[in-house]
Amino acid sequence: MSNPATEAALNRSGLTISRRDDVAMTHVALRRGRRADLDARVSATLGLTLPDTSRTVEAAGQMAAWAGPEQWLVIGPQEAGTDPSAALAKALNGVASVVDVSDSRVIFRVRGASAADVLSLSMGIDLHDKAFKPGDVAITHASHLGVMVWRHADGQGYDFACARTYAVDFGHWLEDACSKRGVFA
Amino acid sequence: MTSENQAFRLAGRGVVDRSKTFSFTFDGIPYEGFAGDTLASALLANGVHLVGRSFKYHRPRGILTSGSEDPSALVELRTGARREPNTKATVTELYDGLEATSQNRFPSLRFDFLAVNSLLSPVFSAGFYYKTFMWPASFWEKLYEPMIRRAAGLGRAAMEEDPDSYDKANAFCDVLVVGSGAAGLMAAISAARSGARVILADESFAFGGRLLAENRTIDGINSAAWVKAAIGELSSLSNVRLLPRTTIFGAYDGGTYGAVERVADHLVKPAPGQPRQRLWRIVAKRTIVAQGATERPIVFGNNDRPGVMLASAARSYINRYGVAPGRTAVVFSSNDDGAATINDLANAGISVAALVDARPALPDAITARAEALGARIFAGGVVSDAIGGSRVKGACIIDASGATHTLSCDLIIVSGGFNPNMQMTTHLGGRPQWRDDLAAFVPGAMPKGMTAAGAANGSFSLASCLAEGARAGSAAAADVGFDAKPIAIPASDEESNGISAFWHVDRAKHKAFVDLQNDVTAADVALAQREGFSAVEHLKRYTTLGMATDQGRTSSVNGLAILAQLTGKTIPATGITTARPPYSPVSLGALAGEHRGKHFKPTRLTPSHNWAKEQGAVFVEAGLWLRALYFPKPFETDAQTTVIREVNGVRNGVGVCDVSTLGKVEVHGPDAGKFLDRLYINMMSTLAVGRARYGAMLREDGIMMDDGTAARFAEDRYFVTTTTVNAIKVVQHMELCKQWHWPDLDVQIVPSTDQWAQYAVAGPRARDLIARIVDKPFDVSNAAFPYMAVAELTALGGIKARLYRLSFSGELAYEIAVPARHGELLMRTLMEKGQDLGVIPYGTEALGVMRIEKGHVGGPELNGTTTAADVGLGKMASKKKDYIGRVLAERPGLTNPDRPRLAGFRPVDRAARLRSGAHFVGRNTEPVAANALGHMTSVAYSPSLGHWVGLGFLSGAETRMGEIIRAYDPVRGEDTLVEVVSPTFYDSEGARLRV
Amino acid sequence: MRISCPHCGERALDEFSYLGDASVTRPDPAAADAADAFYTYAYERRNIAGPTQELWYHQAGCHAWLVVTRDTRTHEISDVKAAQDVALERVNSTTGAA
């Protein structure tokens, strides 16, 4: 990442930060009264059930994350020349509003066994194992920057989706947050 | 220097690390101390008692306490950019290389010229701010205030920028324990053993509180050793976070606590990357206040002299730091705890000249011990005055019979009893309760989830601290669902805790201080009472008693007790002032954290930012955005030249401007059209698919909220834009309308500002350029894609894109959008493919000039006071439907024809410049507020017309067209004749944008 | 202060923004007394010492509007509901009555 001191700090804490650039994100918002239809079509198309609470679910390379009441983000690989939102829009036509938001956000990924310990200092939500379990998602903010965060299924890391135009600032904040050590010393 | 110079260091006592010697200086003189010392203990080890001069009277001041309550041992710490005034020597952890300087002395600490203030004390008495300098008013600023500031003050802040960094952190826990003395440690252990998440915070660098300062026995071992074992257990548990050097400074709603951790204040400077301090926001389900108690002085004559010290502080210096605070002591007490200090003094080899106790009789054990030590005993006596100037030389004692005795001593140990440190229990409005048996206030009703234990709760004995702490810890953990079993209470040695309330020696000959930090004397309290300030809150404001950085922790109870005596009321009837956060001072740096300098707020970068930077663009902050203001060429030396070139470049050729900052919102659903009809003043449901429409929104009070465009891509898919600054506000408003006003509408709102890189491509050659960007066979001809058409298509060879035939500049123009990741590519391609067309980038300055030339309203016109009619959009409002703001926009006040309305203005002398903010008055009218007709809101030099043009609001604008009026600008001393014209200065028929 | 969003859980105050009184609703714009009713709706507020119903917006979270019952004397929050649920109940009860 950006400077040697940060890199050294990340090495010490065993954390890695990466950017997931090749993902497609689609915002799915329920049309009134069409939940049963939506569930059926999502199940047929994506092979998963949209969560009712702040959770993520995964199936066959696609992830659906709760993104607010009656709204979800469907995240999957971005393939050149195809528009995954278009396929989903077609499949869900009439039962959900479907918007391509692939470029609205940038996803940063933090991996490492100490991720929860280190990041808990910087986040305004409780990241403790009992409070933010693998698969949990939260929409919150970090240092004035809006962010959607979810914990990986193995508990060993997090994805942070932040607005694209804040991504440079957010990246700095994340590096800084992941470099914080010695707090317990 | 060697450690032999620490002449007052006691062999074999204390918990300082004698293997680590630290050098430090005070007022430039080098000294030595040990790791584990405070600056105060290290100074005392070297026999230094005089550490500063006081606030108003410049009296010599010493070390009264051993904790954060100290009112007088204030020094400037460090030098240069790190200089920090008003640092308490009693809590400053000693480090190698520490530099400290005394405050408020001129020219030197020993000889202070302004000590003459003491002779002028009638001038500085209670209420002096309000009385002495009242008249004439102008004298205050010019004479009195500078004089007082010179004479009275509390140190100097650094003048340079703070070189250190500050951090913020969050923590969540089941049980927060504040204070790590006997009660706090037992509470933390009992809660932690149940598995609860525990945070134990202590303001000191060492855990243990009074257990380090007293020579006590717990479970058969020395109390300091017991602390070590307890901390050992706690630090081995993964569910416990220990926060030493951390002051919990405030309790806030919902179990939220503010704390400041002094991460690197014990180092010369922080290590690279290390913050100096860290501000914690702790969210706790349960909180145990175990902050102990603060001993209070007794108010007697010259009680502020260096060498007057609280009994608990003397014991701290002896037992924790291994320092003798003097050679010969007189002890003046009103309680057993204070009187028993003779034991610690004797153990340290300090001779006890006398034990003076205000009570007529003392416990036998204490009397016997005092006799054995050869001390004179004055039961029922008082110390009326300290003798000595910059150091105590003796004590004047009045015995029970009224006879006066003068004894030599260099130390007067004083104890008036203890005040529980229950400030935190009152931060959310709790009122303390008075307990006669303790002669102290204890916590009353506490906020939800908070309890107090040990001395903070008025339980002063060690045994009760241990037991109460253990109980509180288990109860708190059990409360939040943990299976907390009672834990064994360790045994402790015995003590006696008798007290008789005693506050003030009224037979003192000299000034007797209540508040040492603000120099408030007992006489000041009496004066305030005589002048009618007999309520505690009035007393506090009038005398400033308790208003200093020590929060009156050694003074407020004494002050109100004296007031109670004067008014003949009881202490509980007199009441106590309200304690508010912070418990002790918090640096502004810690509160700001990383949000300083360019990180004060986040920065949003547009998709073409990197490219624009390469072009040498000059950027401007627009809200959180950084936008290109203009793109200077190397030979252009002033902004005006560049902007004129950019405007001409657009008007005569083609230009590209990044407009991605506009708020963008997808509004979908079967009811989207109906929904937008209720938000905008004009009809959106009738908009054809493939078309866009300009729209305006009102607030419910009828005032303009925002303007923008709505494009319709499908029956159930609209895409609306907002102004850059209102993007977030408009989404919030839309969500309110959807969720609260009309929850039955089937509409979905997806904010999409960041999704699209959107560029305006404007100018007579815009079509030529756009045709080269969009993929074939898309037809951009005027017939196929007319003014206000929109389309979804592909561009740059297969990238999905949106094209809008919109114009803000008044020229033939498009806005083209691609997903933001392709934004830079799109900009580079536009520049490359438009080279032969003479394409130029233009910034927000040229954009602004062209919108003024066209009479489009912007931020200065949509200023929160103007209606749609005011800004010339009255005709747009639909009469066929209701919408937000319609009813109240029809109020008589808002439809009054005399309201200032939008108009254009041009200078009669075409060479004159215009100023926004200038007031309009009639040509032959006096330029006074009563005659104001409106004001200028936006001005620009118009390259297209060759003179300045302005927009503004003018009363009766429609009837004044062609009239010459004055644009009067007293701020800049300008007075310009202007002609009232249509706000559309350029191409008023709109022919250029429809070609 | 901390608010328990029914969708997101308990969050710090800085995630929310405040609008105002939730006990008033937008009047019928077609009613004969609409001008007066809207004036009252926009400007006239009771200053209650005690429990009040307030509209808060989970700005940094799920973008839900909330009806928060808060005691103005203690800041104690006794209830939080999704505003949309409250509004739907209101709409359904009025249409049901009519």
Ligand SMILES: [Zn+2]
């Ligand atoms: Zn929420």
